[in-house]
Amino acid sequence: MRIRFTKMQGAGNDFVVLDETQGQLGLNTAQYRWLADRHFGVGADQILSVRPSPAPGIDFEYVIHNADGAEVEQCGNGARCFARFVHDRGLSEKPSIRVQTLGGVIEPRITLDGRVTVDMGAPIFDLVRVPFDAEGLTPLDQGNAHGAWQTWPVSVDGVPVNLAVLSMGNPHAVQIVADVDAAPVREQGPRIEQHARFPRRVNAGFMQVVARDRVKLRVWERGAGETLACGTGACAAVVAGIRLGLLEARVDVHTRGGVLTIEWSEGRPVLMTGPATTVFHGEIDVPEVSDASHPDLVHSRA
């Protein structure tokens, strides 16, 4: 099947964007995985589909598949690229659009300086909705001026790792590290991602607090591995840092792919601002692969 796509990136988190406003392509999990593969296909961290929405007050549906082919609830860097894609293709004249994902409704808008600000909705702290299984764990109370909050000493390969657990529509587990560059992201990240206490797996964040308005962050993403930036991961990390009394309400998050600005205070939605860039447009023949025909389509990450 020959398809047109647009390659985009937001702070180095990269995407294949598909315009499905005139009809769905009907791709299967293996074909999403093939498209995302950096050797067999185009190569991307996620595949984003732009679809019309029948719901009143909602402009588009935004469907997200990780590089491993699984559909997920939310993608922050992708939301900025979604807005840029919709604007540049003239799919909407509105300055800000309301977009439905599996994880909720978000509202991106293009700012005067060409970046994109997204209302990412409110963080979710209910552990059942993350989901996170805290059975048998004794939380660490982190009471401070912002009120009480708890982190969780989750055993990773027999070592307790102190995780802040929350959802931005998708699940996140954030830990504070002294030095992100020395953090065991590639060793410990997959262990946390696939930990039994996260029934739907989880994105594992490693945050170094540089100042009350500045952090460095690396994220081992669920279904994609370490990415150069993770938008929802930046949101989750800043919310956790504010709740732990370490950060103020507006924080610059320095990722390996660029800087995201996150704003949040209790009871409010999280606002994320950052870049969104079109890299190139292309066409590609997607093979008739399926999980049955190509179980070994290895998701090869560089």
Ligand SMILES: N[C@H](CCC[C@H](N)C(=O)O)C(=O)O
């Ligand atoms: N890996 C994430 C989806 C993409 C999130 C990330 N690319 C972002 O910018 O938020 C998950 O499985 O929940």
